Amino acid sequence: MSEKLVWRVEGMDCAGCVASLTRALEKMPGISGIEVNLMAERLTASLSTARPEEVERQVAALGFTATPLATAAAPDEHQGHSHHGHDDPAEAEKPWWATGKAKLTWLLGGLVGAATLLSLVLPERLTDPLFVTATAVALIPFGRRALALAHMGSPFSIETLMCTAAIGAVLIGAAEEAAVVVLLFALGEMLETIAAGRARAGIRALAALMPRTALRVTAAGGTEEVPAARLAVGDLVLVRPGDRVACDGTIEEGRSALDESPVTGESVPVARGPGETVRAGSINAEGALRLRVTHAASDNTIARIIRMVEEASASRAPTQRFIERFSAWWTPGAMIVALLVILATPPLLGWDWATSLYRGLAVLLIACPCALVISVPAAMASGLSAGARRGLLVKGGAALEAIGAACHIAFDKTGTLTEGRPRVTDLIPAEGRSEDELVALAAAVEQGSAHPLARAILAEAGRRGLSLPPARGFSATPGKAVQAVVAGRVVMVGSPRHAPVSGPLAATLERLEGEGKTVSVALIGNAPLGLIALRDEPRADAAAGMAALAALGVRPVMLTGDNARTGAAIAARLGLEAKAELLPEDKLREIAALRALGPVAMVGDGINDAPALAAASVGIAMGGGTDVALETADAAVLKDRVTGVAELVALSRATMANVKQNMAVAVGLKGAFLLTTLAGITGLWPAILADTGATVLVTLNALRLLRWKP
Structure with missing residues (x-):
């Protein structure tokens, strides 16, 4: 049985120190999994027969000082401590002239x-x-x-x-x-x-973004000041105007503009209201907010950025x-x-x-x-730190080196190049059907789906105040269609390629797609129920982002499951090439084809793009789905702006x-x-x-x- 331990090591100042310390410890019996981190001044190792004192003596023999920290294996035992909570940087750092x-x-x-x-x-x-x-x-x-x-x-x-x-x-x-x-x-x-x-x-400047205390709302409705590190998931926290947010959370009550520049580098304050997410380290500019804590201190956005x-x-x-x-x-x-x-x-x-x-x-x-x-680690460490301060997170030197070398950058469309908030623009019911019937039946089938188009159809049903008929037997084919049994009949909502229509509906379908809209076809039994057209607007800076990449000599390509006409219409507005009508496995094939021409980066929202992000030379996630994004990709743009991808390429170069x-x-x-x-x-x-x-x-x-x- 081996125990994983962590030490703070003082006195390391270059890659040579790391290499010599690693080699020395590898020669010791009963020790494995040695990781020496220069920037964090951390040594992590698993001890089976070796004793901690022996490790500390070995470290001291090389002229460094090892101080034991918490056990790496049990993060929950010190819930109150962030990754950095064990040793206050201010106390640990002597002035250089006193070393x-x-x-x-x-x-x-x-x-x-x-x-x-x-x-x-x-x-x-x-x-x-x-x-x-x-x-x-x-x-x-x-x-x-x-x-x-x-x-x-x-x-x-x-x-x-x-x-x-x-x-x-x-x-x-x-x-x-x-x-x-x-x-x-x-x-x-x-x-x-x-x-x-x-x-x-x-x-350490990132760690300093976290306030030391927070105002927790008590059961009686008052507030008490508690250390920010002691906030637990589910706590309710009051954030007053001018306060720095002490936790990741969702707004339960209140509206305000939040300055997220310390975390994302985004200079313009962002309006946030009930149900929306707020990141630790942001500054509340206007109204008072009540937040429900969603991540413990050791796992909030700032802690994860520092760890990354x-x-x-x-x-x-x-x-x-x-x-x-x-x-x-x-x-x-x-x-x-x-x-x-x-x-x-x-x-x-x-x-x-x-x-x-x-x-x-x-x-x-x-x-x-x-x-x-x-020469290399000094530049890499500075580049990674400079990026993190501007909301550009990269998971290591290999990824940083690869981003600048990319010849092609492939973009997912929905949620990456577009806002990811499509809304219904046109309803074309089949002969003898009404708009309300079309929306109610389609929404009944879509209520089990988390897809952005499904959410848009459900939102339209909500706007019209429709009550949805009960549905059962839900099934879905990714990228093709969803279906369910509604009032004893099979209702299907899918892409026009998998639910073809003919006659006047086909002509209308062609016109709507030519306008850059995504069209879903609804069928009841095998008869057409109607067409639902939706549009997801491109992000405000998407065209500028494509122009910036082109100026850097990188070729951007859009990969989308949408139909070819819609894909071409959006690509023409943004100034890039489009590959449309792609299923998830087709996207992997496209990435492989691009890789054959040289290094390729893939940009997605980190949720349904995980396979393509992994298949590319380097995967970049847009910060919308920060949790998933930070885990799946090699790099993340926290500020949710397409121009951030060009900034990553420039930083790498x-x-x-x-x-x-x-x-x-x-x-x-x-x-x-x-x-x-x-x-x-x-x-x-x-x-x-x-x-x-x-x-x-x-x-x-x-x-x-x-x-x-x-």
Whole structure:
């Protein structure tokens, strides 16, 4: 029997830390399912025979601090805690200048600075011991970590390279350079900590959207202030004008305009009334509302967004996986090259042994793969955070990379390109039938269905004040028809392709479809009962969304179960290609055909589109069905706007451009310094600067993405 445990791990600041910690723990017996999340500072593992203290000792040996949190297996036991409730970020985060890495940097800076000043007035033999002392002070923590990593199966760590070079420099009499090398390395580590903290601040800003308290309505009708984390499903909550909403819920009473921009990025306040859903983190702009809580604090919109961003930051993009595999070979390869520089250049190029040893050590420092390894995850984490702030959620680096590469984007029509609220526009009863009879019988058959067209027919019956006759024996064929027995006769409502009509009704049907309307045919027995025409208006920004995608060089395609004439009429208004009369399995075939031409994204409302979303290279859900959308798709547009899809493509491309810039900086700087080192132009400390400098540049470049705007 294994127990799943979670720890908060402090001190991780780059992908290298994650890799070394993961490898070290994998070597331990009795531990499995190891997940290390850099952005969330979380370690999750299942322990069978290993004890928690052993895990904490192993983590400490690598220079990190592990603090146990709640048991991952039992979320309900701490119902009152959100995913973040266990450790207040404000308490957990020390200011960067007070961290252990910063203190080491200040100490080394002081020692190297003092030694440098004294070297101006004292002879070298008196100041060299000061430089050696500074080097030794740094080598204690770095050396301990290098030994721990070597013991745990990672002999070629950056710490090993740096310690080897520093000790080698002291031995060949370059104590001053050895001290500068360890100081620059410590400085680089400190800057990585600051950068990682900046990226995490993006996620903490989301957590800060949740108010600490809420006004719960008591049984007596009054209100009591309770911690927001203690709200349970079914509680009634009062939200006053100006309050931030503390829960996901539905409005029981009141009307107001809600500013949802903190959650969805949608700048215009949205009017909401009884029966409508409200998201945690929104701001109530006008009237007082009474909300019925629909999700516990640990599962509301904000908590799920935070969880998604954290999990997304932990999942690796294909480019990142390649870089990690490459760096596993790069470091041992670089050590062999350094050894060749030391051993082969004296006989081949006539260098003296001191020169070959010095330059070989410099090559060793240039070989540190830190900047290259961090180039991808730093950009990905910033891109994911920037998107989340603007209501664009992506479930990981792989999805973020795939969205920008898509050649085609397929859109479901109903609820995605259109409002998803069709209404009846025309009623054409067959000869001898009335409009009321047509609506009453069709509504009786449709009352078991949740399809948007069924809801529209039921709404029309409600508007006319019709009482529906009893129906039994309901059956449905998805995409074709529904039928039931009403007053002893079989009544069917279906698409014209599966319930054909002839004569005057057929001519009317053609005219209505030409106007971009969806027509349902009602039959009683086998005789026509009449036609019901419905129209679902395109979203206000659908045409702009298609134009934005076309401008990015992406081809949008509409996939719809609707008839070809209606599909063509709507597609012409929006400016995209239409594939109509598709059953669910036909949509899968269309996606497969598009995939043969290149990567394809599918956009749907996440409910009936789940198979197509899964079949595409990347599935994007519109935020209308947030619950289902967040679960089924690889990405979600929370603001319910079609233009959000083009924004996702732009975000993906901006992130991948940042990744390429980072890789160019990391490899370019190293290449340049490798040449200058072998030519004898630069020495040891510029070599470590090539790595530290590249790491800092790469990280700062990645942080620029946090300011990304569509």
